[in-house]
Amino acid sequence: MGKIRVMVVDDSAVVRNTMTDILMSDPGIDVIATAADPFAAAKKMQEVAPDVITLDIEMPRMDGLTFLRKIMSQHPIPVVICSSLATQGSDTVLKCLEYGAVEIIQKPRVGTRQFLEESRIRITDAIRAAARAKLKKVSAEPVAVQPKLSADAVIPAATRRKGNAMPATTDKIIAVGASTGGTEALKVFLEALPPDTPGVVIVQHMPEKFTAAFAQRLNGLCRITVREAQNNDTVLRGQALIAPGNRHMLLKRSGARYYVELRDGPLVSRHRPSVDVLFRSAARYGGANVVGVIMTGMGDDGAKGMKEMKESGAFNIAQDEASCVVFGMPQEAIKVGAVDSVISLTKLAQEAYRRAK
Template identity: 70%
Template sequence: MRKKIRVLIVDDSAVVRQTMSEILSSDPQIEVMSTAGDPFIAAERIRDEVPDVITLDVEMPRMDGVTFLHRIMSQHPIPVVMCSSLTERGSETALKALEYGAVEIIQKPRMGTKDFLEESRVRICDAVKAAAQARLRKISPHTHTVAPKLTADVIMEKPSSHAMMQTTEKVVVVGASTGGTEALRVFLESFPADCPGIVIVQHMPEGFTKAFSRRLDGLCRISVKEAADNDTVVRGRALIAPGNHHTLLKRSGARYYVEIKDGPLVTRHRPSVDVLFRSAARYAGKNAVGVIMTGMGDDGAKGMLEMKQAGAINIAQDEATCVVFGMPNEAIKLGGVDYVRPLEALSREVLRLCD
């Protein structure tokens, strides 16, 4: 019998602890080991038994979650999934947590509609399972019916087999999930100021992508911004899909632009990499270069195959440099990948293929 993933929930709200416990216990692969109201109580729990994964609130009394995370990762690394209420200030704080080694950020569940709570359940359980598989770096029994796993068909029809005519202008589309925030930093920092236009889907909750984009914009030679509806894809700029919204690549004449859409979860995500990649297959065809990076699950695999069938050239991040090799591996197995490269070589490969 497969060993369950044992989780310690750390949050100062009793309501959130209860809700998180119910959400995680609904997954047959997960077991809630214990809960704690603050990091000091959590430290006592860890002394008794080391969990497989910790879910950790950002703002708590006595010690904030980011400080506690830093201590965990510098002494005895344990996979940590950060929870946030998604305030603007909290977004910046949670992004710092990713720098300190948090595997993932998830939206703290709030009381609301049944659909919202079900989407939260899927995202939280997937984040915990991804964290349990993650490669960490050290720094100085109730079952629940799984929601249908929708495909990109719910957002856009599958493209025809005819790839569009090639032009001189290339566009790069990128998908990433668990571990992707730091991987994208390495990837984008390597590009020169006049690189081809880039559109990115990074699985991230609403409220984080704007702060994440600003952070990258300050680090990179290219400009980086959270995508807005009708933004033009231009050289020297990366557009990051806003959290909780699908982002599609479109074309009008010689102009590429993005469309921001609502809609159901696709491959359990919104934004979905499959949606972006399918739109690239339809509207860019041979003009596109696809990149799939670290992340759990298979979002992007089918879309990348559609891109290849439309004439695009695709690259996957290699296993050795992925935090979780799920998404690249699924794309490779499905046959949509032309090249497999380590993280540090991805930008060079993109520039070579776009030249």
Template identity: 60%
Template sequence: MTERPPRSGRKTRVLIVDDSASVRQTLSDIISSDPALEVMATAADPYAAAERIRQEVPDVIFLDIEMPKMDGLTFLRKIMAQRPIPVVICSSLTESGSDALLQALEGGAVDVVTKPRVGSIEFLQMSRMQICDVAKAAAQARPRGPRPKPIVVERKLTADAMLPPVRANPARAMPEIGTKIICIGASTGGTEALRDVLEALPANAPPIVIVQHMPEKFTAAFARRLDSLCAISVKEAEDGDDVLAGRALIAPGNLHMMLQRIGARFRVSIADGPAVCRHRPSVDVLFRSAAQAAGANAVGVIMTGMGDDGAQGLLEMKTAGAFTLAQDADSCVVFGMPKEAIERGAASKVVPLARIAGEIMTAAHASTLAKSR
């Protein structure tokens, strides 16, 4: 996939679809406040939105999930089947909406934002910045379309049908110094890209820590979804979690995650703090901590996303001796973060999405061989 060509200064046109008049007005005010964006139209339901799209195609659609007449997921599927347009899901900040959100991302939505709500001036300013940044990123994205349904193959049932196999004993899975710690950062388009990478990894993959720009309350559902699909275990990180082989830890939304070395083992620290590179969690924060705590024992991977978060941190990892990877332009939904890292000389290697899992295992295997000599 490649970025859309520049629009020669034309503003990004946004269509807002939400059954709440107050949400439509608030989103309109926020988006219109950015000189690079304009609200093309608003619609109270998908039928009104479809009629507006027939008159003029927007650059980006902000779409609610729960609406009368037709729900947002059904409308999203129709858009992706007929004429793919970058869609941003605008959702309430609830655990109950997490499954629908993940279905939307799997169905082709490029990103998600939480609905703006009345709060402090600082909160509203942060909300405005995030919504406008996501709109600009989505405008540069090429939707990858819905993920095809997996082929179901009949197989002989085993005990796994009732009881899952026992995973590695955490006490034996502690990474020794010299074991590679894989640090991954992603943003727009990253949820499905991360699924591609993690699904391709074997159960004995090296320890993985991940920052994916995503609102709070949704990262736990995202981690549970990946855990059900992957050979490795996946969980939303908690403060003090050990970094273990065969497990990926995902930074919780709205909190930073850092790698720490405690004697001969590693763990993560979860902390509040100011947004870094306009994000919390920030990829730069994770990558810098990895450079300091793990040095050459780390592997840095920067993937699809808008902006420059992670570029400086990846360079610091490389300078500290880490092997670093950047996703290539053709396989990115948005070639922003990897491009910035490549231009700064932070990437040891640039590879397509389909090769990232293999490169991770190659780096881990090289580390194992070096230790055995």
């Protein structure tokens, strides 16, 4: 099997060149074509067959949203939206997910060496995830990965004691982690939860500032309240808090009150926010009061943290392979023995609610 073949579509020559340099730095990725607009891209697709397309939204002659709809209706190919609109929480970006885009990433821009390295990791990881999405046959050949930090970088591992977790009480928490394909999966999950659902805390891998618009969209669809988390927000019954893009979110406890703490810090399991960070904090401060849910996504973020939750008395549920866009994160959690039940997406909310009640 060969490399992941990518076409970069963007009206900016600078962005096309930068994206090409970033992607070609990964030995498992090959940029086979670039195009300045969708018409040029369509013409080149008659000559080459990309495994993944990176697509800007704001372009001349035809916008990226229209082109995305044409691709998904005529010849589905995994599409990663790469747009400056991702930093603005644009409703247009949300529509891209509805129309079949697999991932959303920010355009690379000038910054510190650390910022550029994190951008490279996020962009190449998005391409790998898209290539394995269930839109097409994908290569099973392993690709090189960068060293990654564990949750120790943000929240130290517990000692022999169980931390500050309370024994099982009437105050339950549902802790959720998701990545590739998770935006639509979370919509299905949250829409099915009743108004009296115990407090929900969520990490979904997505760009900074995008989470606020995502939460607002879900809030208009769900019977529970859905908000982007702010530091020290109390975890309340009938409410879901989504970690802001680019901030780690931890579950904490003060007396009988659960709240969230937002932190900066390095990428953990190649992500910020990281599911492992949330799950480790849930193990420490929630223990048997927590129901863990791990959903569709690339990689293994959340597996170690979910194992810690299980060891602290939590009941853990994984989305099944058939309903996942990418069966990565749930599979890794299952492999390490962290999961108590494997369920299809349409039944996840019902089971999580039942266990939390």
